[in-house]
Amino acid sequence: MSTAGRANCTTYEQAERLVPRAQTAAALAGASAGPFWLDDPARPEPLPPLAGNARTDLAVVGGGYSGLWTALMAKERDPGRRVVLLEGRRIGWAASGRNGGFCEASLTHGDANGEKHLPQEAARLRGLGRENLQQIADTVARYGIDCGFEWTGTLSVATADHHVGWLKEEGGAGPDVVFLDREAVHKEVASPLFRAGLWDRKGTAMLNPARLAWGLQRACLETGVEIFEHTPVRSLRRAGNAVELATDHGTVTASQAALGTNVFPSLLKRTRLHIVPVYDYALMTEPLSDAQLRAIGWQNRQGLADLDNRFHYYRLATDPAGGTRILFGGYDAVYRFGRTMKPEYEHRPETFRRLAAHFFATFPQLGDVKFSHQWGGAIDTCSRFFPFFSTAQSGRVAFAAGYTGLGVGATRFGANVMLDLLGGTPTERTELAMVRRKPLPFPPEPLAWLGIKATTAALVRADQNQGRRGLWLKAMDAVGMGFDS
Structure with missing residues (x-):
């Protein structure tokens, strides 16, 4: 990323414009089109199918x-x-x-x-x-x-000014929930996008x-x-x-x-x-060098997530052969008309490019990192989440x-x-x-597709309007199909 890009790239939307396309293309070149976790020599041998009644x-x-x-x-x-x-x-x-x-x-x-x-x-x-x-x-x-079970907790990070107030409200909810101001959160994980953080030490294991x-x-x-x-x-x-x-x-x-x-x-x-299937996507970096790890800090290995409706989740991952990588995923959540599920939906180049740009905006000090794996998968989404x-x-x-x-x-x-x-x-x-109690069902097509598209657009608008929920989202809340994480 250029010096100007590093200085001016303060939002993910800006990252998609300012991070050079050549940089994301080079970072994704050669990435395996499959889940990192399943690409493991420890995977058990296949078990036989049923034979008879x-x-x-x-x-x-x-x-x-x-x-x-x-x-x-x-x-x-x-x-x-x-x-x-x-x-x-x-x-x-x-x-x-x-x-x-x-x-x-x-x-x-x-x-x-x-x-x-x-x-x-x-x-x-x-x-x-x-x-x-x-x-x-x-x-x-x-x-x-x-399975590398680590009780590290999660660090929710503010990437916009209005997020900071949200995190302050939750800080002090318990002895293991700690609010971090800009200086404190940068000591945990060094990213120019982070304005504050909330570390829930016991609510999550990685x-x-x-x-x-x-x-x-x-x-x-x-x-x-x-x-x-x-x-x-x-x-x-x-x-x-x-x-x-x-x-x-x-x-x-x-x-x-x-x-x-x-x-x-x-x-x-x-x-x-x-149930509707919604596709989620992720990238995994190649192993980081010691110098790259020092550049980002992250010594406490928390799982990270930002606070927009279209949120990212990211974490450190230990390579089976040794070394440390970063998984970076989320943001796009894609529903296909007719509740359809196909193997080709697991690969979405435009989302992988977007995630790569967002990664480099989050960690500009890792601008020469390459990605080894890119993949997607379907999530079983219901209306109450x-x-x-x-x-x-x-x-x-x-x-x-x-x-x-x-x-x-x-x-x-x-x-x-x-x-x-x-x-x-x-x-x-x-x-x-x-x-x-059961959640409300989704309507049949084409109403499901139209409703999900309308909700996605409304969530984008809310992210762009300091989290304020518009009429459509308020209507969904009123009928019991809203989401507030």
């Missing part, structure tokens, strides 16, 4: 975090229970292997969003979320899961998301869960006192089933309108989805809810309004 006590559909936590905890609750997990491709290949590795305590996509939708139980949900995060840490330790999935896979196998990869489930139907799940390789008859398919079309048709639950077949089937990008931690809580629902006895979790 099978019977089981519990069938779990989906080999991401939701399904893995459900299968593991089902065996922990009842070691004698036969549990079969069916995954359409590979364990952790979708959102569980593509996310940023932010394992957050929040179950409601932030405290403000929880207060907005569930004010009467928001405080209890905060407590349950902290308990859940501690239990994840305990599980990682108990099974020896090598980890390697794919290795968490693979560690849960190993723990499942060690406890006796039977896992079949490349076994997509095509349909589910009642069969007397059981349910039948039809696959390409045979039928599984199960006394109960737990569905952790998240962004993929639900086997329960009545829940399909509650945190998970919802359902049952079917007279309580024999449980379903959870709608994590909206915060599933690294919340899926474990959701798995416990599904097991409670299948157990048939009320628990504290099943009595929560969060569990009993």
Whole structure:
């Protein structure tokens, strides 16, 4: 970046104009078109598909975090229970292997969003979320899961003047929530864009998301869960006192089933309108030199995020071969007409160029850094931005989805809810309004596409107007489809 560009590039929109196109092109040249986390020699060998028909006590559909936590905890609750997990491709290949590795305590996509939708139980949900995060840490330790679990917290950074007031309001919310002025935040992470920060020391752990999935896979196998990869489930139907799940390789008859398919079309048709797939994108740098690391500071390794509606998230990542990289993602959230999902949607050159320009605006001292990986993936978005639950077949089937990008931690809580629902006895979790109430469904096309486009445009306007929500966003808030993180 030129000296003038470094001096004048004070917003991300300016970065897209001032960072030379040749710089972003050179930085992205040769970047692998796939998730960094899955490009790892530690990835387990494929497991065989189902071969013929099978019977089981519990069938779990989906080999991401939701399904893995459900299968593991089902065996922990009842070691004698036969549990079969069916995954359409590979364990952790979708959102569980593509996310940023932010394992957050929040179950409601932030405290403000929880207060907005569930004010009467928001405080209890905060407590349950902290308990859940501690239990994840305990599980990682108990099974020896090598996923780089680091309880570093998150640093929310102000990149505009009006953000500073927001952070000051939240500062002092607890002994582990610390407001940092401009000088203090620059001592943590050196970026000319940062005006202030809020460090929540205990609300988030950072980890390697794919290795968490693979560690849960190993723990499942060690406890006796039977896992079949490349076994997509095509349909589910009642069969007397059981349910039948039809696959390409045979039928599984199960006394109960737990569905952790998240962004993929639900086997329960009545829940399909509650989810839309939204594509998120990320870059990973090549390993940084010692001099580059000294130039940015960041010794406390917090996860970072800015405060606009179109926000960035970024973090340090340890390379399996040694060295430290930076993951930089977010900002663009892309919905495709008709709720369609295609492999080609995972690659969006204009977003990768935009993210690269924003990276260089954030860290101009890293102007010669190259990116090794660029990728995207679909997020299971619901209208309240945190998970919802359902049952079917007279309580024999449980379903959870709608994590909206915060599933690294919340899926474990959701798995416990599904097991409670299948157990048939009320628990504290099943009595929560969060569990009993569902979000509003999205309308069918073309209304869904038009509404999402209108909302995206309104969010952009709010970012450009010091966060003030216009009439459209206020209307969405009024009908229960608003979001406040």
